[in-house]
Amino acid sequence: MHNNKEWFASWFDSSYYHSLYAHRGHQEAASFISQLIDLIQPKDDATILDVACGRGRHSLEIHRHGYEVTGIDLSLKNIQYAQETAQREGFDEKIRFMVQDMREPLNKQFSHLLNLFTSFGYFKDQNDNIRTLKAFRSQLAPNGVGVIDYLNPKWALSNLIESEKLIRDDIEFSIQRKQKGNWLQKNIRFQVNGQDFHFQEEVELLEVKDFISLFAQANLELVDLFGDYQLGTYDSEKSSRQILIFQ
Secondary structure (H helix, E strand, O other), X not given: OOOOOOHHHHHOOOHHHHHHOOOOOHHHHHHHHHHHHHHHOOOOOXXXXXXXXXXXXXXXXXXXXXXXXXXXXXXXXXXXXXXXXXXXXXXXXXXXXXXXXXXXXOOOOEEEEEEOOOOOOOOXXXXXXXXXXXXXXXXXXXXXXXXXXXXXXXXXXXXXXXXXXXXXXXXXXXXXXXXXXXXXXXXXXXEEOOEEEEEEEEEEOOOHHHHHHHHHXXXXXXXXXXXXXXXXXXXXXXXXXXXXXXX
């Protein structure tokens, strides 16, 4: 059992997390998934694992393309929401969601594995990064293809909005961002019914060379790299994302 004080275990399960990030639309997910499918060209019988799937927006888009997809996430509330959405939209048994820590592999292999929207780099213990990638490796079928979509640290830091206030669902969120060592730290404060709340997100500033090193320790290798959701050429200074294709 992992330490429940890990920030992502409580924050991602909070309804306030979804209030803050509700603007992340399905249109963006639909566009990216279409581009990704054009790139990786899954066969009709492909099986796709969406790791840290959140509320399932990418999984749902994958299913709309006709593929069998399994979405896993640490948050029970996320998984329940994703299941309810799939049922409401009349999706079939080719889409399923389950609660699962990505450090622990499922006893199943998939032709493709996706880890999207900076859903990695949360762990203070580097061994957890290796464990996660080894889990990815064990869940990929022979010749399977994996994708990690991660922020580009140089771009993120040079475009950092250090302080802002956002109103979502009638809640004013006060957000401060800063670099702390090799981590990007975001402090989120707000008040509901007179009660103060404070959550902190921390994501490791992992660069391409860091991923290559981590991949090597998990018997994986980087085979392609893109710099944005349109799968443009990667530029270490100008690209907003690191879209890493690995096998």
